[in-house]
Amino acid sequence: MTNPSMHGAARELLDFIHSSASPFHVVAESAKRLCRAGFRELQLDDSWHLAAGGRYFLSVYGSALFAFAVGKEAPGESGAPLRMAAAHTDFPGFRLKPAAGMTCDGYGTLNIETYGGLILRTWLDRPLSLAGKVVLRGQDAFQPEVRLIDFQKPLLTIPSLAIHMDRDVNKNGALNAQEDMLPLASLLEGNEEEEDFFLAWLAAACGTEKEAILSYDLGAYPHEEGCILGLSDEFISSPRLDNLTSVLACLKGIEDAKPARGLRLIALFDNEEVGSGTKQGAGSAVLPAVLRRIQQEFSDEGDALDRALAQGFLLSVDVAHAVHPAHAAKSDPAIRPKLGAGVVLKQAASQSYAGDAEAIAIVRALAEEHAIPWQRFVNRADSRGGSTLGAIASALLPVRTMDVGAPILAMHSARETMGAADQESLERLLKAFLA
Template sequence: MSYTGSLLNFINSSTSAYHAVLTAQNYLLRNHFVNLNLSDDWQLNAEQKYFVKVYDSTLIAFIPHQNLRDGMRIAVSHTDFPCLKLKPKAQVLQDGYGKLNAEVYGGMILNTWLDRPLSLAGKVVLKSEDVFNPKVEFIDFKRPLLTVPNLAVHMDRTINTGKALNKQKEMLPLAFMHTDEMADRDCLLSLLSQQIHCEKEAVLSYDLTVYQAENPCYLGFNSEFISAPRLDNLTSVKACVEGIVADKRKTGLDVIVLFDNEEVGSRTKQGGASLLLANVLERIYQACGYSRAAFLADLAKSFMLSVDVAHALHPNYPEKNDITNKPILNHGVAIKTAASQSYAGDAEAVAVIKSICDRYKIDYQLYVNRSDIAGGSTIGSIASALLTMRTLDIGAPILAMHSARETMGKIDQRSLEFLVRAFFEGL
């Protein structure tokens, strides 16, 4: 329960990519990590622990040991999740209702977001004297504010035969009632300014995530399951943070990366398809007195864990899984492979992680997509192509991936965290 209880707390506080980073940052600070600024020149000390935030939604934490030349161990995950995000000028007034204009972020299962209590979290950017450094406020209302109402079956008799939802028309959250006197008032900006105690005119822009506001819970006859929003991929974010905090290696360079924007392809300045990680690793080497040539050479003896959730065998759709590789809930971490390399890995990488699991008695399973189902992809294949280091994809098996609420096995978080900790043990 201690592993899953702390996971549920982590999920509740990580209501946007920004808040996932803030939650991780606070935990790292409590464990004596030093906060660096990406724009500063770094002076690093061996065995000191560091982290750097990147545009507020990505975080890299690392420990440079006495001899970096023993290779890098890197664990990567992502802070973002499929959701709705508010557009600029979001207020929509219609027939006495106030709605918010939103767009779909990532591959969310749309109908699972209907009729749920929803809230808002993210970043609000305010005017400042330095136009190139506006003031930033992070905001989380922590209470139900919105809902996306379904259409009654009486008005659509075909609703249970399969309905395609129009993202622009049918996914707009209901937010408030309005009157004619409110026609010229921007109620969203008023709400934001009240929350952060500023003038409405000071708000220049925002990046606001609509999140599912119901709390995570245990379920099952024996409380053997967890039902929660954002299991993809906060299970992995937490495992990475726990792993670097528990680090016991004496040589080499240990790193975790909590990337943003995986759900929309990673091709951003703070995403896994950027040069961010390569640049930070090279800066670490230089700050510790090593050459670029040493950095490039050490890539070949390094290892990356790409930590993201996996598809568990579905009890009502068993035919959707591979016929011999069928991970199920509460049976351990899934090792993910794909001939297409949509999941990163090779035979040696699989052998390494299996050996760690065997040594530490960590339960694991194998996941491969059915040959006629493309499946998804992860940061691993992208990041390993940029860094040319051996990489393997792993993750906790879950059901209903990309739903507003997903389901996992209660004991699988323990297995996942044990594996990431063992990865940084210094075997």
């Protein structure tokens, strides 16, 4: 049987996902939540004046975000706990190339490239919209105008080839991203085939001239709302569960955090799906820089941050693979996490998931103290599996780290599935960890 709190967490997640159609919108929606919760916004290029007991956030290049709560006793003191949680704002999909409009036989299609390891076939025959940002000519070359855009309507589709023209589609079905996945956008007439029809449309949609648009960063996304499903409403089906489940859990944890001592921080990085090696990714110097600036506000001791990290803990929060009902043999023969059975602690001897014996013990004990259901995940010994930002971030920032997340099915599909109860469990763990 389901319970009201489980459904409340599920519906809040679906609302958050609906408002977060690009990493830029994830950050904008997160900033709105934090402002409502009493956090004060900081800027990277300003001097900071932090106070014990203060609550702050800052966005990094529009697609990453950090938020932190300072203890009533300043975090520069010896033994003051440093607890951090990290997730990522990006998700697999399609990004538009520059000058994206293409024409053929009177059709207008868009030139795209894949972002991350998406399952191509799941994007076929779905209504798609566009979201991201458009950058316009500004007052001078170094001050362009940036507009955040989510069209929130069906604009595109990627039509399948009829089975009559591809009789082996159900046997083979391999797709070429450049040839088979160009979104259909328009029917063209006359001189529309000669001009950049998409740029003309985009300018009109933005209420500006084509010449004013200097660049854009736009992605296609399924224009389909997520839903609760199952005979007992036990599942969530939605785009972008990877990794907005974790983003929301981190936000709810920091919103509740009012530490007596030390520092609580969440880091919502971008570009995890393409390796994290960007200025706003987990593989950059941005988290160490933010921590250094915070620590300098409260301590003049040169080794204060190093001491805090030695006693600190980072939760890397990202989705995990649940055992698949039709492909159970793809999972480990003994350790088989299920939907609805709680938060997953992810382990790998290769350290593609961050963690050690002490980290596992700490998170397990925390979950059990708060009656939060938990389970384990390991890859089959003959499967490489994926990786997370935790191993990358902790290599740059030497702090004990553990990978956890909600189990899902169809990871990297255009639409993924999770257990409705698992979002509440994940949020409870983050609240307990960041308390």
